[in-house]
Amino acid sequence: MGGEPAWPRRSHWPVVESLDLAARPCCPTPQHRRAYRGRADQACGSEPQAQDSAARRPARIVPTRGRRPYSRCGAPGRRRAPRRRDPALTRRVRRRCGVAVLLYDSPVSGNCYKVRLLLAHLGLHYERRSVDVVDRSNRPELLGGLNPALRVPALVLDDGRPLAESGAILWYLGESTRFVPEDAYERAQVLQWMFFEQYDHEPAIAVARFWLAYSGRPEAFADRLEERTAAGHRALGAMERHLDGRAYLVGDSLTLADIALYAYTHVAHEGGFDLGEYPAVRRWLERVAAEPGHVSIDA
Numbered sequence: 001m002g003g004e005p006a007w008p009r010r011s012h013w014p015v016v017e018s019l020d021l022a023a024r025p026c027c028p029t030p031q032h033r034r035a036y037r038g039r040a041d042q043a044c045g046s047e048p049q050a051q052d053s054a055a056r057r058p059a060r061i062v063p064t065r066g067r068r069p070y071s072r073c074g075a076p077g078r079r080r081a082p083r084r085r086d087p088a089l090t091r092r093v094r095r096r097c098g099v100a101v102l103l104y105d106s107p108v109s110g111n112c113y114k115v116r117l118l119l120a121h122l123g124l125h126y127e128r129r130s131v132d133v134v135d136r137s138n139r140p141e142l143l144g145g146l147n148p149a150l151r152v153p154a155l156v157l158d159d160g161r162p163l164a165e166s167g168a169i170l171w172y173l174g175e176s177t178r179f180v181p182e183d184a185y186e187r188a189q190v191l192q193w194m195f196f197e198q199y200d201h202e203p204a205i206a207v208a209r210f211w212l213a214y215s216g217r218p219e220a221f222a223d224r225l226e227e228r229t230a231a232g233h234r235a236l237g238a239m240e241r242h243l244d245g246r247a248y249l250v251g252d253s254l255t256l257a258d259i260a261l262y263a264y265t266h267v268a269h270e271g272g273f274d275l276g277e278y279p280a281v282r283r284w285l286e287r288v289a290a291e292p293g294h295v296s297i298d299a
């Protein structure tokens with residue numbers, strides 16, 4: 001009915017009466033998968049059996065709708081689930097081959113530095129356009145169509161779509177890479193520290209740093225600086241307690257959590273914070289800076 005072809009019943013499926021696997025191997029032995037070498041040799045016939053009955057077996061060709069039957073070695077009749085392909089990962093692979101993205105960036109911004117640091121670790125090509133962190137008069141023209149909040153960083157992807165907010169950019173670029181753990185609980189921990197950075201760490205340390213080092217008028221913020229300084233020390237204290245006895249914030253390797261928190265922590269002294277009070281944090285900073293692919297904030 002409806003123009004669809006009538007599929008044969010199971011009893012009418014064609015059967016290959018004698019498929020001699022020993023006489024003609026169907027695929028080479030995968031040399032890089034030692035765990036499967038024995039089974040591959042047996043299935044592909046690279047070691048013929050002594051008895052003919054063991055080397056000959058019936059095989060059935062199974063018709064399927066809209067998809068050709070396949071197996072590990074290419075012979076019909078044994079199906080496997082197709083590998084899932086991540087479109088975002090495919091785009092990242094294209095970037096690694098030379099497709100550039102465009103980053104609207106401020107050289108002194110820790111939020112922008114997070115993105116540049118991850119791009120450096122991933123070896124991705126990008127074009128960089130600097131935006132003044134103090135004079136914001138031209139931001140509607142520069143960023144109006146990219147970020148409604150008119151903040152940097154803002155990323156223009158290779159297909160022209162914009163993406164804003166440093167945490168979102170980090171997650172987009174870092175997903176399906178070694179910087180995001182495979183374990184669901186550890187992924188949630190990475191997000192936990194990224195949220196901590198935006199809600200507790202950055203509003204204190206980054207703001208104090210801007211007031212003192214880049215605003216050009218630190219005296220205008222003197223009445224609010226003490227409050228920010230106290231909040232910054234609370235954030236650094238939380239990191240110190242967590243990093244005591246740990247190499248990284250999550251797991252035993254560098255993740256997006258480390259990249260996110262490194263950005264403003266390593267320049268906290270510009271906001272009046274003495275990191276000498278936090279030895280575990282200092283050791284962690286040195287460890288992150290020693291990672292292959294690391295770039296400095298002024299690179």
